Amino acid sequence: MIRRLLPAAVLAACLAPSAGAEVGGDPDRGQELYVYCSGCHQVGRGAENGIGPHLNNIFDRGAAALDGFRYSDDLQRAARNGLIWDYDNLDAYIENPQILVSGTRMSFDGFEDQQDRDDVIAYLRRYSADPSNIPEAAPTARALDHGVAPEVLAIVGDPAYGEFLASECTSCHQASGTDSGIPSITNWPVDTFVIAMHAYKNGRRTHQVMNMMAGRLSDEEIAALAAYFATIE
Amino acid sequence: MPLNRRAFIGTAAAAGAALAAPMVRAQGRPRVVVVGGGAGGATVARYLARDSEGAVEVTLVEPSRSYYTCFFSNLYIGGFREIDSLAHSYGTLASDYGINVIHDWAVGVDRDARTVTLAGGAVLPYDRLVLSPGIDFVDGAVPGWDVSAQNAMPHAYKGGSQTELLKAQIEAMPEGGTFAMVAPPNPFRCPPGPYERISMVAHLLSRINPTAKILVADPKENFSKQGLFEEGWERHYAGMITRIGPDFGGADVEVNPAEMTVTIDGVVENVDVCNVIPAMKAGRIADIAGVTEGNWAPVNAFDLSSRIDETIHVLGDSAAQGDMPKSGFAANSQAKVCSNAILGALTGSTVFPARFTNTCWSLISTDDGVKVGAAYEATEEKIASTDSFISQTGESDDLRAATYRESIGWYDGITTDMFG
Numbered sequence: 001m002i003r004r005l006l007p008a009a010v011l012a013a014c015l016a017p018s019a020g021a022e023v024g025g026d027p028d029r030g031q032e033l034y035v036y037c038s039g040c041h042q043v044g045r046g047a048e049n050g051i052g053p054h055l056n057n058i059f060d061r062g063a064a065a066l067d068g069f070r071y072s073d074d075l076q077r078a079a080r081n082g083l084i085w086d087y088d089n090l091d092a093y094i095e096n097p098q099i100l101v102s103g104t105r106m107s108f109d110g111f112e113d114q115q116d117r118d119d120v121i122a123y124l125r126r127y128s129a130d131p132s133n134i135p136e137a138a139p140t141a142r143a144l145d146h147g148v149a150p151e152v153l154a155i156v157g158d159p160a161y162g163e164f165l166a167s168e169c170t171s172c173h174q175a176s177g178t179d180s181g182i183p184s185i186t187n188w189p190v191d192t193f194v195i196a197m198h199a200y201k202n203g204r205r206t207h208q209v210m211n212m213m214a215g216r217l218s219d220e221e222i223a224a225l226a227a228y229f230a231t232i233e
Numbered sequence: 234m235p236l237n238r239r240a241f242i243g244t245a246a247a248a249g250a251a252l253a254a255p256m257v258r259a260q261g262r263p264r265v266v267v268v269g270g271g272a273g274g275a276t277v278a279r280y281l282a283r284d285s286e287g288a289v290e291v292t293l294v295e296p297s298r299s300y301y302t303c304f305f306s307n308l309y310i311g312g313f314r315e316i317d318s319l320a321h322s323y324g325t326l327a328s329d330y331g332i333n334v335i336h337d338w339a340v341g342v343d344r345d346a347r348t349v350t351l352a353g354g355a356v357l358p359y360d361r362l363v364l365s366p367g368i369d370f371v372d373g374a375v376p377g378w379d380v381s382a383q384n385a386m387p388h389a390y391k392g393g394s395q396t397e398l399l400k401a402q403i404e405a406m407p408e409g410g411t412f413a414m415v416a417p418p419n420p421f422r423c424p425p426g427p428y429e430r431i432s433m434v435a436h437l438l439s440r441i442n443p444t445a446k447i448l449v450a451d452p453k454e455n456f457s458k459q460g461l462f463e464e465g466w467e468r469h470y471a472g473m474i475t476r477i478g479p480d481f482g483g484a485d486v487e488v489n490p491a492e493m494t495v496t497i498d499g500v501v502e503n504v505d506v507c508n509v510i511p512a513m514k515a516g517r518i519a520d521i522a523g524v525t526e527g528n529w530a531p532v533n534a535f536d537l538s539s540r541i542d543e544t545i546h547v548l549g550d551s552a553a554q555g556d557m558p559k560s561g562f563a564a565n566s567q568a569k570v571c572s573n574a575i576l577g578a579l580t581g582s583t584v585f586p587a588r589f590t591n592t593c594w595s596l597i598s599t600d601d602g603v604k605v606g607a608a609y610e611a612t613e614e615k616i617a618s619t620d621s622f623i624s625q626t627g628e629s630d631d632l633r634a635a636t637y638r639e640s641i642g643w644y645d646g647i648t649t650d651m652f653g
């Protein structure tokens with residue numbers, strides 16, 4: 001890797017743990033707030049349905065999916081239309097159940113405060129699948145926009161950054177340009193490379209792996225990668 | 234090295250020392266010792282040597298001369314790979330990257346003196362130590378089984394001879410015989426691994442012994458890609474596979490290697506082959522180094538440094554890092570972040586924000602490949618998942634075949650990324 005020295009202050013700035021993601025809410029505070037739900041919903045080991053359905057494994061569960069609980073017609077209709085309990089839908093439902101389901105039987109005023117909702121959702125997340133065991137499980141954190149600090153942006157055109165980013169790609173795309181099942185991406189014209197990456201990023205090209213890979217790259221990062229891959233023989 | 238690199242080493246090391254006061258010890262180059270030449274260890278050694286361009290002395294300690302990957306070992310059982318295609322040597326790491334490769338076991342770590350002792354007696358000083366020793370098994374995890382029973386009842390969960398033994402036993406099964414698997418509890422290496430193995434055993438048996446049966450005792454309620462595997466088993470191997478989950482006693486298992494029996498929930502079954510995959514823990518050297526808490530070694534997400542000793546980094550299966558599964562892809566991904574951070578500390582080079590990914594492919598039957606993957610970022614608390622995807626049930630045959638081809642490309646990609 002080509003190393004370039006930065007002034008001490010800048011170095012400190014980019015060495016400081018960069019907030020690449022935030023773990024949303026505080027589950028311990030969420031546990032306290034859960035008293036607003038616990039009268040109707042059990043969660044945790046041995047939880048059973050009560051006035052409301054139990055909330056174990058609620059993440060990624062389809063709405064109204066538990067056998068043995070009588071859901072409202074409206075929630076069942078929403079389920080047929082594809083309502084899945086991901087972070088955003090849980091957030092909306094807890095803010096005000098009627099946002100998603102007008103005739104829901106959940107009579108709950110809602111949490112107005114975003115922090116309260118984040119915390120209670122973080123608490124519920126504990127009782128859904130753990131991604132280290134079930135990799136496809138719902139994420140536990142939100143990626144922040146790679147709001148890269150200006151000092152770091154200055155080094156983005158640096159091939160060293162491109163090379164670091166490229167180390168994520170070379171687990172699949174061989175640096176030698178060999179294609180044994182995954183296409184070669186070396187020595188492309190920079191523009192073609194950038195256009196392809198943006199097409200994965202904005203979903204015009206669909207491929208699960210590449211949509212995820214490109215989706216987390218900023219424009220500058222794509223440019224750095226294009227520059228880097230254009231240079232290797 | 235194809236890239237035309239500018240050499241900043243001299244100035245970088247010197248100025249780096251003045252800047253952030255990193256630990257360039259005494260005289261000579263800073264020394265990194267890497268224990269374990271697998272997915273994590275080989276990758277970190279290669280990236281450290283490549284990116285420091287000789288400014289750091291890299292030593293890799295690994296007992297085997299050939300590393301047999303666990304990844305794709307199930308495909309060998311299914312008949313899709315030759316065993317030799319899974320073997321990789323350390324020759325290029327030594328010759329082209331200048332890594333000092335020592336074939337020996339690390340048996341001791343003195344954290345105060347910062348030295349590693351090898352079985353052969355050598356004592357290696359380090360400025361940074363990287364441990365990537367993979368897994369060991371928890372003693373007594375499956376009543377009746379211990380490592381001395383691994384020839385009668387193989388685990389085949391470390392690469393090489395165990396995998397060959399298991400395949401030979403399956404091929405020697407009597408017509409209509411029973412293959413049993415005792416599946417491991419969470420967390421274990423390669424979450425879809427046991428279920429890909431079941432698929433590949435079924436594939437092999439459906440060709441050579443189609444009336445044979447497969448019995449899986451599983452302590453877990455759910456497992457990764459469950460819907461995809463169950464769909465595939467129904468489609469390709471209907472009636473052959475029975476999985477007994479915890480509700481029916483799958484967690485209450487005892488084996489008898491001498492009698493070749495498995496007792497599930499009190500019911501004794503005679504079996505012909507028994508693949509016992511016990512509960513796992515960090516490779517023993519992590520315990521010896523004193524960097525484990527419970528079964529695993531807790532690490533910081535930003536640089537994979539141990540939470541117990543910042544001069545030791547733990548990668549791959551042995552690390553308790555948060556949301557990443559224990560996989561070769563994950564170990565390889567962590568190794569690159571770790572290398573960047575170590576070079577920053579030792580030479581003052583730029584440290585970029587940590588980022589991680591993982592993708593695990595599984596083969597269910599001929600040209601029927603599926604995948605699961607996720608993206609991760611570092612937080613104070615852990616490596617946290619921020620996005621994920623998984624193949625869908627009911628996908629077209631074309632897409633499944635393309636997914637399988639990708640997995641072959643990935644195998645070549647990651648092994649090149651590890652061994653050069």
Ligand SMILES: Cc1cc2nc3c(=O)[nH]c(=O)nc-3n(C[C@H](O)[C@H](O)[C@H](O)COP(=O)(O)OP(=O)(O)OC[C@H]3O[C@@H](n4cnc5c(N)ncnc54)[C@H](O)[C@@H]3O)c2cc1C
Pocket residue numbers: 268269270271272273274294295296297300302303304305306307337338339340365366367368389390391422423426430516517518548549550551559560561562563564592593594
């Ligand atoms: C059947 C199966 C299928 C799999 N399929 C996949 C897959 O498709 N994709 C995927 O990404 N992952 C897969 N994996 C998981 C993958 O193999 C592991 O997660 C990965 O190898 C972990 O890397 P590691 O560096 O932690 O350990 P390893 O790769 O196991 O390397 C550890 C090395 O350390 C050495 N060692 C141990 N102790 C010492 C010591 N004291 N001194 C010196 N050396 C030591 C060992 O000899 C070994 O070579 C699979 C695993 C199995 C069992």
